[in-house]
Amino acid sequence: MEPEKQSARRDDRAKKPNKTKSNPATQRDQPRRLPTPSELKRLIDAAEFYRRELPAGTPLRAGRDGWTKNVPCPFPHHDDATGSFGVNLTTGAYRCFGCGENGGSTFDYKMNRYGLDMDGTRAELADQWGIEPGRTPATTRPSRPAAAPEAPRPAPAPAVAIPTEALASRPQAHPKHGAPSATWEYRDAGGRPLCYVLRFDPAKGRKLFAPLTWTPAAGWQWKAPAEPRPLYGLDRLAAHPEAPALLTEGEKAAVASAALFPAAVPIATMNGAQSPNKADWSPLAGRSVLIWPDHDDPGTKYAQAAARLALAAGARSVGILDLAGMATDPATGEPRELPQGWDAANASADGWTVETIAAAARWQPFAIEAAEAPVPTPQARNREPETPADDVLPFGFERRPGGIYFIKSGGPKGGRKGGDKPLSGTGGDDGTPVYICPPMRVLAITRDDRGESFGRLIAFRDLDGLERQEAIEDKERQGSGDALRARLAGLGFEVSTHPEARRLFLELFRRCTPPKRARTTSRTGWTPDGAAFVLPDRVLGGGPEPVILTVEGERPAFGTRGTLDDWRGTIGRWCVGNSRLTFAVAVSFAAPLLKMVDAESGIFHFRGMSTDASSSGKTTIQRAAASVYGSRDYLQRWRTTDNALEALAELHNDACLILDELNQIEPQAAGESAYLLGNGAGKNRLDRTASGRPIKRWRLLCLSSGEIGLVEHMASIQKKTRAGQSVRMVEIPADAGAGFGCFENLHEFSDGAAFSVALCDSAAAAYGTPLIAHVENLLANRAALPAAIARHRDAFVLRVLETIENPPGQVRRVAARFGLVAVGGELATQAGITGWVPGAAAEAAARCFRDWLDARGGAVPAEERDLLGQVRLFFEQHSNRFRWKSRLLDDHAPEIPRAVGFKDGGSGGLVFYLMPETFRTEVVEGYDPVDAARVLIRHKMLKPGADGRSTQKLRFPGFRGTVRVYVFELDTPNQDAAEVPADARS
Numbered sequence: 012m013e014p015e016k017q018s019a020r021r022d023d024r025a026k027k028p029n030k031t032k033s034n035p036a037t038q039r040d041q042p043r044r045l046p047t048p049s050e051l052k053r054l055i056d057a058a059e060f061y062r063r064e065l066p067a068g069t070p071l072r073a074g075r076d077g078w079t080k081n082v083p084c085p086f087p088h089h090d091d092a093t094g095s096f097g098v099n100l101t102t103g104a105y106r107c108f109g110c111g112e113n114g115g116s117t118f119d120y121k122m123n124r125y126g127l128d129m130d131g132t133r134a135e136l137a138d139q140w141g142i143e144p145g146r147t148p149a150t151t152r153p154s155r156p157a158a159a160p161e162a163p164r165p166a167p168a169p170a171v172a173i174p175t176e177a178l179a180s181r182p183q184a185h186p187k188h189g190a191p192s193a194t195w196e197y198r199d200a201g202g203r204p205l206c207y208v209l210r211f212d213p214a215k216g217r218k219l220f221a222p223l224t225w226t227p228a229a230g231w232q233w234k235a236p237a238e239p240r241p242l243y244g245l246d247r248l249a250a251h252p253e254a255p256a257l258l259t260e261g262e263k264a265a266v267a268s269a270a271l272f273p274a275a276v277p278i279a280t281m282n283g284a285q286s287p288n289k290a291d292w293s294p295l296a297g298r299s300v301l302i303w304p305d306h307d308d309p310g311t312k313y314a315q316a317a318a319r320l321a322l323a324a325g326a327r328s329v330g331i332l333d334l335a336g337m338a339t340d341p342a343t344g345e346p347r348e349l350p351q352g353w354d355a356a357n358a359s360a361d362g363w364t365v366e367t368i369a370a371a372a373r374w375q376p377f378a379i380e381a382a383e384a385p386v387p388t389p390q391a392r393n394r395e396p397e398t399p400a401d402d403v404l405p406f407g408f409e410r411r412p413g414g415i416y417f418i419k420s421g422g423p424k425g426g427r428k429g430g431d432k433p434l435s436g437t438g439g440d441d442g443t444p445v446y447i448c449p450p451m452r453v454l455a456i457t458r459d460d461r462g463e464s465f466g467r468l469i470a471f472r473d474l475d476g477l478e479r480q481e482a483i484e485d486k487e488r489q490g491s492g493d494a495l496r497a498r499l500a501g502l503g504f505e506v507s508t509h510p511e512a513r514r515l516f517l518e519l520f521r522r523c524t525p526p527k528r529a530r531t532t533s534r535t536g537w538t539p540d541g542a543a544f545v546l547p548d549r550v551l552g553g554g555p556e557p558v559i560l561t562v563e564g565e566r567p568a569f570g571t572r573g574t575l576d577d578w579r580g581t582i583g584r585w586c587v588g589n590s591r592l593t594f595a596v597a598v599s600f601a602a603p604l605l606k607m608v609d610a611e612s613g614i615f616h617f618r619g620m621s622t623d624a625s626s627s628g629k630t631t632i633q634r635a636a637a638s639v640y641g642s643r644d645y646l647q648r649w650r651t652t653d654n655a656l657e658a659l660a661e662l663h664n665d666a667c668l669i670l671d672e673l674n675q676i677e678p679q680a681a682g683e684s685a686y687l688l689g690n691g692a693g694k695n696r697l698d699r700t701a702s703g704r705p706i707k708r709w710r711l712l713c714l715s716s717g718e719i720g721l722v723e724h725m726a727s728i729q730k731k732t733r734a735g736q737s738v739r740m741v742e743i744p745a746d747a748g749a750g751f752g753c754f755e756n757l758h759e760f761s762d763g764a765a766f767s768v769a770l771c772d773s774a775a776a777a778y779g780t781p782l783i784a785h786v787e788n789l790l791a792n793r794a795a796l797p798a799a800i801a802r803h804r805d806a807f808v809l810r811v812l813e814t815i816e817n818p819p820g821q822v823r824r825v826a827a828r829f830g831l832v833a834v835g836g837e838l839a840t841q842a843g844i845t846g847w848v849p850g851a852a853a854e855a856a857a858r859c860f861r862d863w864l865d866a867r868g869g870a871v872p873a874e875e876r877d878l879l880g881q882v883r884l885f886f887e888q889h890s891n892r893f894r895w896k897s898r899l900l901d902d903h904a905p906e907i908p909r910a911v912g913f914k915d916g917g918s919g920g921l922v923f924y925l926m927p928e929t930f931r932t933e934v935v936e937g938y939d940p941v942d943a944a945r946v947l948i949r950h951k952m953l954k955p956g957a958d959g960r961s962t963q964k965l966r967f968p969g970f971r972g973t974v975r976v977y978v979f980e981l982d983t984p985n986q987d988a989a990e991v992p993a994d995a996r997s
Contacts, residue, residue, distance in 0.1 A: 536665025601835025
C-alpha cells in the first residue's frame with residue numbers, strides 16, 4: 012500500500028474511535044496493532060477510569076481496603092436503588108452484591124458492561140485513552156485538539172529555606188498590630204521553614220493577616236515572599252505522595268480539615284482568595300485535588316480559579332465540595348442555613364466528625380474545558396440557558412440535530428449484556444439512530460423539604476421556541492408513563508409515538524443523574540431556612556440550593572407591572588387619611604412577617620352594605636391591597652370548595668389571600684373555612700393505599716369582604732358562631748363613618764365613585780413592585796427583625812388595651828394580629844415603599860381595632876357575650892311558658908302547654924323559677940351547664956342559693972316538699988308588665 016494512503020487511513024482512525032467488534036474479515040481489511048489487556052490494565056488509572064465511567068457526581072470514597080461502597084449499579088439490567096455496587100480504586104476490580112456482576116480489572120468492566128469481545132474492548136480503551144502498543148501514554152486523559160505551541164515556561168525557582176541561625180531573631184510581634192493571635196509556618200518538602208503568616212484580631216475592626224519572610228540581603232521583612240509563592244503544607248504533601256490534596260481558602264481551615272479528612276493532605280495558598288494565581292501549583296502535578304470553598308461568592312470564585320490552576324499544573328483530577336450537602340445539622344440531619352463564610356473551621360465547631368462528613372460530602376468533578384454552570388432558577392425561564400458541563404447523556408443516547416436519539420450496538424455479539432431488546436422497525440442491530448424526543452436537558456435532581464418526592468428538573472423549548480423548565484417527579488414515570496407524556500405534550504414537548512421509543516424515554520430519565528440538586532416546594536413564601544422567598548415567577552434571596560415552585564393547575568397572579576414610584580404616587584398616596592384603605596394595604600405587608608415571629612394565621616373581614624346607590628368600596632380596598640402582590644386577577648372569590656380553598660391557601664403561603672363576597676359560599680362551609688384558614692392546615696386524608704397523605708400547610712393573612720358577617724351568614728341556617736371562629740375571622744365595619752363608605756378622604760376626587768375608579772385603574776397599571784422591595788428589605792435585615800417585630804407588636808397591644816381592665820385572652824390575640832399589621836405597614840414605610848408618614852399604619856390599625864371592639868360589644872369574651880344573649884332571648888320569647896306562682900292552686904287559671912317553671916312579681920321586675928332540665932336542654936343549650944351557671948351568677952342574672960349552689964331549694968303551692976330551681980331576676984318583659992296579678996305584685 013502506498014505511504015500516502017496508509018497515512019490517510021491512520022488519520023481516519025484517529026478522528027473516529029474504532030468500535031468494530033471482533034470480525035476476521037474486517038480485521039483483514041483494517042489491520043491494526045492493539046495494546047494487550049495487560050498493558051491496558053497497567054497504564055489506565057483505575058480511579059480516573061471509574062470517575063469517567065460512572066455517572067457524574069458518583070461519590071468514590073475508598074475504604075482502607077481500597078473498595079468503595081454504596082454506589083448505584085451501572086449495569087443496564089439492574090435497577091439499583093440501594094447502592095449495591097463497589098469498585099476497587101487500586102486494582103480496578105468491581106462487584107455488585109445485587110445482580111452478581113463482578114470482574115477483576117477495568118478491562119473486565121469495559122468488556123462486560125458494554126457487551127464487547129476482547130478485541131473490541133482493546134480497541135475501545137486504546138482509542139479513549141490514547142494508548143499505543145508498547146508505549147506509555149504521556150497522560151491518562153483523552154487527547155485534546157492540538158493547541159498553538161507556547162513558549163516553554165521556566166520552572167519556578169525553589170524557595171529558599173530560612174537558616175537556623177536566622178530563626179532565633181524572628182520577630183514575635185508586629186510593630187503596629189502587636190502580638191499575633193495565630194501563626195502558621197510554611198515549610199518546604201523537607202520540613203524546613205520558608206516563611207510565616209500571622210493573624211491579628213484587633214479589638215476594633217476586621218481580622219488582619221501579615222506575611223513574614225527572610226532574605227539573605229534584607230533579613231526579616233513584613234511582606235509576602237517572591238512569586239510564585241509556596242503552598243502551605245508542602246512537607247505533608249511530600250510525606251504522603253499518594254494521598255489526595257485537600258485545598259482550603261486559609262491556613263486555619265486547612266488545619267481544621269485535617270481532623271475531618273484524615274486520608275487527605277490539607278493545603279492552602281497564601282493570601283486566600285485574593286491571589287491564587289500567585290501560588291506555585293506545580294507540587295500538585297499527578298495528584299488528585301479536592302477543594303473545600305468558603306460559603307460565599309469569593310469562595311466560589313476562588314474554588315473555580317484554583318481548580319483551573321491545579322489542572323493546568325498537571326493535577327490528575329479536581330473535585331469541588333458541594334456545600335449544599337453540608338447545609339444540615341450534623342447531629343439531627345435537619346436542614347439549616349450555612350452562614351456566610353462557613354468553612355472547615357466552622358464545620359469542626361458545628362460538631363461534624365469524620366463519619367458524618369464522609370456521609371454528607373459530595374465532590375463535583377471540575378473540567379478545565381468548561382466550568383460548571385449554575386442550575387437555572389425560575390426567574391430565568393425566558394433566558395437562554397447555558398449548557399452545563401456535566402450535561403452528558405447516558406451510554407447509548409446521543410444528542411443530534413433535531414433531538415435525542417438512541418444508538419443500538421451492532422454485530423452478533425454487540426448487544427449489551429442483559430441490555431435492551433432491539434427496536435423493531437425503527438433501527439436496531441445495524442446501529443441506526445432511533446428518535447426519542449426533542450432536545451432536552453436534565454439540569455438537577457430535585458426533592459422536597461422532607462427529602463422525599465425525588466424527581467428531575469428538565470429544560471426544553473416548547474413549540475413556540477420559548478425556554479421552559481419543569482420539575483418532573485420520579486413517580487410520574489412509573490408504569491407506562493402515559494400521564495407524564497400527556498403532561499409534557501400539553502407544555503409543547505412531544506415524545507416519539509413508537510412504543511419502544513417511549514420506553515427508552517423513561518429509561519433516559521432514570522439514568523440521567525446529574526450531580527446538581529434543587530429543592531421543590533408546593534408553597535409560596537419563605538423556605539424553611541428563611542434565606543429565600545419563593546414566588547411563582549421568581550425566587551428572592553438564595554440558599555444552598557435552587558428552589559423550584561411546583562404547582563398543579565393555575566398559578567396565583569403574582570407579578571409586576573410599572574415601577575414602585577408609579578405605585579407609591581397613586582395607591583400609596585391615596586391611602587393617606589383613609590383608615591380602612593391604609594389598613595388593607597398594611598395587611599399585605601404584614602403577611603410575610605408571620606414566619607419571623609411564629610404568628611398565627613387569621614382573617615380580617617370588612618362587613619357592611621352600601622350606604623347609598625353606589626358601592627361602599629369594600630372590593631376597591633381589596634384591589635388596592637392586591638396591587639402589592641400582583642394584577643387584579645390576584646383577588647379571589649369565596650365561591651369555592653374545601654379542597655380548592657386548601658390549595659389556594661398553600662399557594663398564598665406567607666402572603667395575603669384576598670377573598671371577595673362571603674355570601675357566595677355556603678353558610679356551613681363558611682364557618683369551617685374560618686377554622687381552616689386560621690389553623691393553617693388542611694384536612695387529614697388517605698390515599699388509595701389507606702396511608703395518610705401529606706397535609707397541606709400554610710401561614711397567611713386573609714382579607715375578606717361581604718355585605719354580611721359570619722354570624723349572620725351562619726344564622727341563616729340556624730347555626731351558631733363559635734368563639735374560635737370569631738377570633739380567627741375578625742369582622743371590621745366597612746363604613747368609616749365619614750359618609751363615603753370605606754373612605755374618609757377623597758383627595759382630589761369629587762365623590763366616592765370617582766375615587767374608587769381611580770384606585771382600581773391604578774391597581775391595574777402598577778402592581779407587584781411593593782412586595783419585591785418589601786421582601787428584599789426583610790432579607791437584608793432578617794437577623795435583627797424577629798425581635799424588633801415582636802417588640803413593636805407588643806407595644807401596640809399595650810397601647811390599644813391600656814383602658815381595658817383585665818382584657819380576655821381572645822381580645823389580646825386579636826390585638827396582637829392588628830399589631831402585626833401595624834408593624835408590617837411601618838416597616839414598609841421605613842423602607843420608603845409606601846410614602847406614608849411614620850405612624851400612619853399603626854394609627855389605621857388602632858382605629859380598625861377599636862371599631863371591631865365596639866362592634867362586637869366590648870371586651871367581654873365571645874362565649875360569655877353569646878351566652879348572655881341566648882339566655883335573654885329565651886326569657887323574651889318564652890316568658891309565657893312560666894305559671895304564676897300565686898295561681899298554682901287556682902282552678903280557673905289557664906293551662907300552660909310546655910310549662911318550664913314559675914314566675915312571681917319582684918321589686919322592679921319578675922322573678923323566674925326555672926326547672927333544672929329546662930335550664931340544661933333549652934336555656935343554655937350548647938354550653939356546659941355548670942360553667943354557664945357561673946357566668947350567669949357573675950353577671951347577676953342568676954341568683955345562687957344560700958348554700959353556694961347555683962340552684963335554690965324552695966317550696967311552691969301544691970308541692971309536698973321543696974323543689975330545686977334556678978332563680979332568675981330579670982326586668983319585666985313588655986308583654987307581661989300589665990299581666991302581673993295584683994296578689995303577685997310587691
